[in-house]
Amino acid sequence: MKSSTKCGYVAIIGLPNVGKSTLLNAMVLKKISIVTHKVQTTRTQIQAILSKDCSQVIFIDTPGIFQPRKQKEKALVREAWKSLDLADVIIFVHDATKDMKEESLSLLREISDNKIELIVVLNKIDLVDKEKLVKLIDVIKVKNGASNIHLISALKYDGVVGLIDDVKNKIPIGEWIYSKEISTNISDRSIAEEFTREKIYQYVHKEIPYSIIIETENWNEKSKNVVQIHQNIYVTANNHKKILLGKNGEKIKKISIESRLDIESYLNKKVHLFLYIKLRKNNYISSIS
Numbered sequence: 001m002k003s004s005t006k007c008g009y010v011a012i013i014g015l016p017n018v019g020k021s022t023l024l025n026a027m028v029l030k031k032i033s034i035v036t037h038k039v040q041t042t043r044t045q046i047q048a049i050l051s052k053d054c055s056q057v058i059f060i061d062t063p064g065i066f067q068p069r070k071q072k073e074k075a076l077v078r079e080a081w082k083s084l085d086l087a088d089v090i091i092f093v094h095d096a097t098k099d100m101k102e103e104s105l106s107l108l109r110e111i112s113d114n115k116i117e118l119i120v121v122l123n124k125i126d127l128v129d130k131e132k133l134v135k136l137i138d139v140i141k142v143k144n145g146a147s148n149i150h151l152i153s154a155l156k157y158d159g160v161v162g163l164i165d166d167v168k169n170k171i172p173i174g175e176w177i178y179s180k181e182i183s184t185n186i187s188d189r190s191i192a193e194e195f196t197r198e199k200i201y202q203y204v205h206k207e208i209p210y211s212i213i214i215e216t217e218n219w220n221e222k223s224k225n226v227v228q229i230h231q232n233i234y235v236t237a238n239n240h241k242k243i244l245l246g247k248n249g250e251k252i253k254k255i256s257i258e259s260r261l262d263i264e265s266y267l268n269k270k271v272h273l274f275l276y277i278k279l280r281k282n283n284y285i286s287s288i289s
Helices: 019-026 071-085 102-112 130-144 159-169 187-202 239-245 247-267
Strands: 006-014 046-052 057-059 089-095 118-124 149-151 212-221 224-237 272-283 284-287
Touching: 006 019, 006 102, 006 130, 006 159, 019 057, 019 089, 019 118, 057 159, 089 102, 089 159, 102 118, 102 130, 118 130, 118 159, 130 149, 149 159, 159 212, 159 247, 187 212, 187 224, 187 239, 187 247, 212 272, 239 247, 239 272, 247 272
Parallel strands: 006 057, 006 089, 089 118, 118 149, 224 272
Antiparallel strands: 046 057, 212 224, 272 284
8 A cells, every 4th residue: 555645855955155044944934944144054964844735855954065175164065965865856056146157067967967856946036137047047958957947035935835846746655754743853952052153153253263162051941831041152262252242242142132032933932041151272161251
């Protein structure tokens, strides 16, 4: 007897800052992956799960693929390519405001060689005129042969429903891996830490390096609808404290408020968030006062 359900993995691949995380959040109608101006903020495979009707789609958000130079960069790119080992479908995302240069075409050709179902997504179409879109589509079809192309604006949710329907049609028949109420493979604590990291990059992305780490020191469920969270922000240099604090502590206050609002929206609970800045240098941890 054939299964009446479908289930499959969908890898979201592309160059840095093309809108992969924004697209993933739009497709599951929930903020799971952080979105920042800083490139390479997605550090690992984040799975977002859409369980709708008879289909369960497990989206994999990945670090942007680029030509790595440093060891850490090579690890990020390897992490992105690993997602293809699981994928039943690949969504290749391109920023429609930019030309399809050789770097993008080369990546698209390499992905096509995997013989996995491929969907090409041109994102940010709300910022591009029709003439440029037509040229982009022609380049993709002529130089790569890809014909399944979706035009979307992930930020404005334009074209996302049609993309989801296409994905659901392409995933294989099979039993669901996750229960219906699960929306991600990432723990609530990790999601909360990611939201704080996002806000830090939003306000101080030019001054604070990637080495910043957020760790939950205490997670106290005060009641069914209230949680108290204490997070440590570990920096590698003393001057980063002043940067994070801002004048009269205004910057860290904004970071705390906006992170708390995102955590409340995600958990659907009242959140009391406390942030502490600490120094971690040469594996030595000490509070900054």
